[in-house]
Amino acid sequence: MRTKLIPPASESGSESKRESDFESWGRYPKVKSSLRPLHWMGDFPLRPAVSPQLPVGMGRSYGDVCLLEGGTLLGTRGLDRLLAFDAQTGLLRCESGVTLAEILRFAVPLGWFLPVTPGTKYVTVGGAIANDIHGKNHHVAGTFGCHVPRFELVRSDGTRISCSASENSDWFAATIGGMGLTGLIAWAEVQLRPIVSRNICYEGIRFHGMDEFLALSAASSHAEYTVAWIDCISRGRNFARGIFMLGDHSHLPDPLLPTPEPRLSVPFDFPGWALNRFAMRVFNGAYYHKQRHRHVSALVDYEPFFYPLDKVLHWNRIYGKRGFLQFQCVLPFAHGREGMEAILQAIADSGLGSFLAVLKVMGNPASPGSMSFPMPGITLALDIPIHSDVTFRLFDRLAEMTRELGGRLYPAKDARMTAAQFQFFYPQWREFAAYRDPDFTSSFWERVTHGA
Amino acid sequence: MAHKNAIPQTVLVLGATSAIAQAWMRLLAPHGTQFFLVARQEERLRAVAADLQTRGATAVHIEALNLDRTDEHPAMLERAARVLGRIDCAMIAHGVLGDQSQADRDFSHAAMLLHTNLISVVSLGTWLANYFEAQGQGTLAAISSVAGDRGRWKNCVYGASKAGMNMFLDGLRNRLDRRGVQVLTIRPGFVATPMTAHMPQGPLFAQPERVARDIQRAIEKRRDIVYTPWFWRWMMLAVRLIPEWKFKRMDV
Ligand SMILES: Cc1cc2nc3c(=O)[nH]c(=O)nc-3n(C[C@H](O)[C@H](O)[C@H](O)COP(=O)(O)OP(=O)(O)OC[C@H]3O[C@@H](n4cnc5c(N)ncnc54)[C@H](O)[C@@H]3O)c2cc1C
Ligand SMILES: NC(=O)c1ccc[n+]([C@@H]2O[C@H](COP(=O)([O-])OP(=O)(O)OC[C@H]3O[C@@H](n4cnc5c(N)ncnc54)[C@H](OP(=O)(O)O)[C@@H]3O)[C@@H](O)[C@H]2O)c1
Numbered sequence: 279m280r281t282k283l284i285p286p287a288s289e290s291g292s293e294s295k296r297e298s299d300f301e302s303w304g305r306y307p308k309v310k311s312s313l314r315p316l317h318w319m320g321d322f323p324l325r326p327a328v329s330p331q332l333p334v335g336m337g338r339s340y341g342d343v344c345l346l347e348g349g350t351l352l353g354t355r356g357l358d359r360l361l362a363f364d365a366q367t368g369l370l371r372c373e374s375g376v377t378l379a380e381i382l383r384f385a386v387p388l389g390w391f392l393p394v395t396p397g398t399k400y401v402t403v404g405g406a407i408a409n410d411i412h413g414k415n416h417h418v419a420g421t422f423g424c425h426v427p428r429f430e431l432v433r434s435d436g437t438r439i440s441c442s443a444s445e446n447s448d449w450f451a452a453t454i455g456g457m458g459l460t461g462l463i464a465w466a467e468v469q470l471r472p473i474v475s476r477n478i479c480y481e482g483i484r485f486h487g488m489d490e491f492l493a494l495s496a497a498s499s500h501a502e503y504t505v506a507w508i509d510c511i512s513r514g515r516n517f518a519r520g521i522f523m524l525g526d527h528s529h530l531p532d533p534l535l536p537t538p539e540p541r542l543s544v545p546f547d548f549p550g551w552a553l554n555r556f557a558m559r560v561f562n563g564a565y566y567h568k569q570r571h572r573h574v575s576a577l578v579d580y581e582p583f584f585y586p587l588d589k590v591l592h593w594n595r596i597y598g599k600r601g602f603l604q605f606q607c608v609l610p611f612a613h614g615r616e617g618m619e620a621i622l623q624a625i626a627d628s629g630l631g632s633f634l635a636v637l638k639v640m641g642n643p644a645s646p647g648s649m650s651f652p653m654p655g656i657t658l659a660l661d662i663p664i665h666s667d668v669t670f671r672l673f674d675r676l677a678e679m680t681r682e683l684g685g686r687l688y689p690a691k692d693a694r695m696t697a698a699q700f701q702f703f704y705p706q707w708r709e710f711a712a713y714r715d716p717d718f719t720s721s722f723w724e725r726v727t728h729g730a
Numbered sequence: 731m732a733h734k735n736a737i738p739q740t741v742l743v744l745g746a747t748s749a750i751a752q753a754w755m756r757l758l759a760p761h762g763t764q765f766f767l768v769a770r771q772e773e774r775l776r777a778v779a780a781d782l783q784t785r786g787a788t789a790v791h792i793e794a795l796n797l798d799r800t801d802e803h804p805a806m807l808e809r810a811a812r813v814l815g816r817i818d819c820a821m822i823a824h825g826v827l828g829d830q831s832q833a834d835r836d837f838s839h840a841a842m843l844l845h846t847n848l849i850s851v852v853s854l855g856t857w858l859a860n861y862f863e864a865q866g867q868g869t870l871a872a873i874s875s876v877a878g879d880r881g882r883w884k885n886c887v888y889g890a891s892k893a894g895m896n897m898f899l900d901g902l903r904n905r906l907d908r909r910g911v912q913v914l915t916i917r918p919g920f921v922a923t924p925m926t927a928h929m930p931q932g933p934l935f936a937q938p939e940r941v942a943r944d945i946q947r948a949i950e951k952r953r954d955i956v957y958t959p960w961f962w963r964w965m966m967l968a969v970r971l972i973p974e975w976k977f978k979r980m981d982v
Contacts, residue, residue: 298930317749317924318774356749356924359781373777384785 300351303594304340305601306664306693309347309721317356319373319464323434324350329717331434333458335402336377339409340604340661341693342721343457349719352462354404360384361465368470369427374404374463379588381468387534390470391527391580393425397636399585404463409690410455410650412640414503414525414584420643421652423454429466434717438464443646452713455647457689459714459723475532478503478525478583481575484566487518488615488622492656494522495639502526503583505638509566510622510660511631518622520637521569525583537581587634597663603673604691606651606659607680608640614656617683621658621676628672635660649710651688659691670694689722700726735869735912735950738818742766742810744797744854745824747774749923750873752781753942754821759785766791766810769824797824798846800853807857816865819949820858822851822872825891827925833887840887847891852898859902862911869949870906871914872899876957878917879966882982903954915955916945919962 301308314331316322324331330349337344345351357375364370368390370381378392379399385391394406394413401411410423419425428442431453439461441450453460481501485491491506498504501524508520587593594602609617618637625632636659640652662669673694680687686703687695701707711727741758743751746767755765759782767775767790775792782790791813795806811817828843851872862868877885878892896915903913920926920935936959944958957963972980 315924315927317927318777320773359777360784361777361780363784 300345301601302340302342302344303338304604304693305594305597305599306603307342307345309345311346311348312350313353314350315353315356319357322352322432322462323436327434327717330719331717332720333404333462335375335405336400338398338401338405340691342725343409343689345721346719347721354402368472369467370470371465371467372403373465375402377402378406383536385470386476387536389472389474389534391473393469393471394419394422395584397585398588400588403466403468407454407463407466408456408458410645410647411690412652414505414638416652417499417504417639417641418502421645421650423646423650424643425469426454427467427469430464431461432464433461434715449713451646451648452710455645455650456710456713457649457720457722459718459720461715461718473527475528475530476534476580477528477532477577478580479528479575480578480583481524482569483522484569484572485520485522488619491520491522491637492615498524505636508635508637510625510635513626517626518619519566521566528577600664602661602663603669603693604659604661605673605676606657606688606691607676607685608651608653608655608657609680609683609685610653610655613683617685618656618658621679624675624679628668630662630665630669630672632660632662648706649704651686655685695726697726697728735952737761738763738869738949740764740814740816740818742814742817742820744768744822747771747778748823749938750918750921750941751821751823752778753938754945755782756785757942757946759787762786762788764789764814766814768793768795768797768806770794770796797850800850803853804857811861817861817868819869819871822854825873828888830885830887843887844891847888848894851895855898855902859906863906863909867910869912869914870902871916871945871949873916873918876917876919876962876966880969912952914948914953917955917957917962919959
């Protein structure tokens with residue numbers, strides 16, 4: 279309750295407390311937390327202090343890295359100010375709640391583009407750093423963190439730590455990919471890359487099987503962006519068929535207009551049966567055959583190239599209330615081909631299928647984060663709707679296979695890894711834990727460090 | 731009036747750290763606008779200034795002032811006019827929601843609310859009206875609220891402050907329109923800002939960006955009163971049409 283007409287900043291936060299259900303993009307799990315929206319950098323640390331707490335950006339992670347059962351989520355979207363931009367070098371400084379969509383809106387008309395982008399532009403800079411995200415250009419550009427020269431980390435005791443590769447480099451390494459556990463990233467610098475056009479020179483090539491995929495990847499390492507969509511439903515003759523996609527920013531100057539706002543939205547939850555196997559089979563077949571020729575090339579706008587799903591806001595509602603799980607692993611090249619085939623086979627055999635499965639070769643650029651997910655190898659990402667235990671059993675099996683094959687899973691897309699699996703995938707987790715803010719934790723962290 | 735306003739080049743914003751005001755200023759900044767920003771907290775003003783400058787503002791001046799200090803208004807406004815050279819648009823955006831249950835028990839709370847939301851606006855409006863009248867052009871805009879359209883027990887002092895503001899602005903418009911000055915009363919419904927962050931956010935909540943676009947359109951089209959989003963105009967019309975003998979028994 280309010281006690282003063284004009285509350286001091288320290289109190290205005292506590293009035294904003296709301297306890298309610300939270301879910302991430304996968305809509306699983308659902309947990310109870312309070313939300314404290316931050317509007318100004320001075321709103322953090324909270325006074326009086328609360329514990330436990332965790333920053334949350336757009337909540338576009340799939341599992342529970344951005345959730346905290348029974349705790350307080352610090353909503354960072356109100357920290358949405360651009361702080362400086364050098365039009366000569368393309369260096370942007372902004373508050374951590376700025377989204378990649380907002381950066382594009384600002385920077386594209388000025389001839390600059392994101393250095394690395396995930397499959398949605400609705401993520402915050404803070405979230406992009408905390409998960410050290412990767413994009414279709416990982417093989418040449420590395421992770422998002424490779425393009426963040428500096429940021430400020432604020433701890434719950436008020437300590438401010440300026441982090442870069444040379445200053446407080448241990449905090450820099452712990453926070454990039456640090457899953458929001460080391461403190462609040464208040465602002466960050468992002469090094470943008472120049473463009474002269476919105477267009478991407480696109481090539482799509484049909485392939486069959488892992489060998490063809492790997493050959494195409496090897497032959498196209500010159501392209502800035504590469505990724506493959508793969509059919510993970512079909513078995514037999516059509517097993518592991520897909521479309522390999524390449525893209526480069528066009529060098530032909532073209533008007534750099536901003537993107538109009540999306541209008542389409544999924545306003546309600548689809549019933550669970552809407553996504554049955556039949557629908558997915560039809561979709562996968564249609565997607566494959568949408569490309570009529572073995573090889574097509576075209577000039578396409580960057581929006582459909584990078585963000586085909588962003589056209590429909592809240593598309594995750596298509597999966598209904600039960601939600602879905604994402605699976606993303608990376609396997610080292612040593613076991614890459616057979617390993618990926620075995621995993622794809624297990625998925626096809628389960629009959630659970632997925633609308634969108636994505637395969638990509640990750641390259642050598644080292645991630646600056648000590649806990650970053652990417653490593654050289656092949657990565658597979660797909661989502662699978664939750665159909666009770668069958669889905670969970672499949673995921674447990676896939677995690678075990680990943681472990682046997684020397685790979686690892688991506689915390690940003692995980693709701694199932696066991697503590698033993700996590701600690702095997704990320705043996706450096708104990709050293710990392712020393713950098714955790716004593717007041718910060720997440721449902722993910724509690725799960726994967728349980729019993730340690 | 732068919733006459734249209736150009737995008738303002740020199741803008742004075744009172745309560746410039748307001749979320750609605752920030753969203754509106756972001757629309758202007760890429761056009762190279764010059765700003766003079768006033769609010770209480772200097773650190774916040776600096777963050778807003780950095781944002782606007784990055785987005786293309788030509789110059790951003792800030793002044794930290796508690797607008798309850800009406801005695802300081804004339805000097806501050808003179809500085810703004812001098813620094814900007816000429817004021818194309820003055821936006822009065824500051825305001826507080828207050829706590830009605832506290833106002834019910836304690837008159838001093840109600841008095842503070844009325845002072846911030848109404849008395850200070852009358853003080854600013856008095857100076858600005860004379861300024862714009864002499865200048866013979868420009869826009870005086872102020873953020874009121876749909877709450878000023880009808881008295882509800884849940885926010886009766888806040889509503890009264892906004893109703894008073896509406897009436898004052900109507901009067902200024904009556905005087906200034908014939909001098910070529912636009913007086914714009916902005917009446918938003920629920921907007922997702924720090925002011926309402928403690929409320930459960932229902933489907934009626936609009937984003938500040940949406941409200942900002944409506945405000946800018948209303949300035950360019952030289953409107954008198956703008957409800958934002960638009961449906962509030964019809965909703966409040968319906969609410970005003972309810973006869974008082976019935977309204978007084980309703981829990982709205
Ligand atoms: C359609 C879709 C496609 C995707 N494609 C990719 C892809 O290609 N590659 C990829 O890597 N990922 C991908 N992702 C995942 C997504 O990019 C990441 O989960 C990203 O981190 C989400 O950002 P967010 O702002 O939503 O953060 P949230 O999900 O809200 O939070 C993510 C983590 O960041 C922390 N955090 C957030 N803000 C701060 C802050 N200010 N300070 C400290 N910690 C903070 C949180 O505590 C949490 O641990 C995709 C997601 C979707 C929905
Ligand atoms: N949000 C809604 O649902 C809604 C609906 C209808 C109308 N409105 C009106 O819209 C206007 C803007 O509010 P908002 O929603 O954008 O909320 P907000 O972000 O909380 O903005 C209110 C601003 O008023 C400033 N302020 C308050 N008292 C002040 C004082 N004495 N001196 C100087 N500045 C003062 C505050 O600045 P500092 O604290 O930094 O000084 C703050 O930035 C208000 O008039 C409000 O009544 C809001």
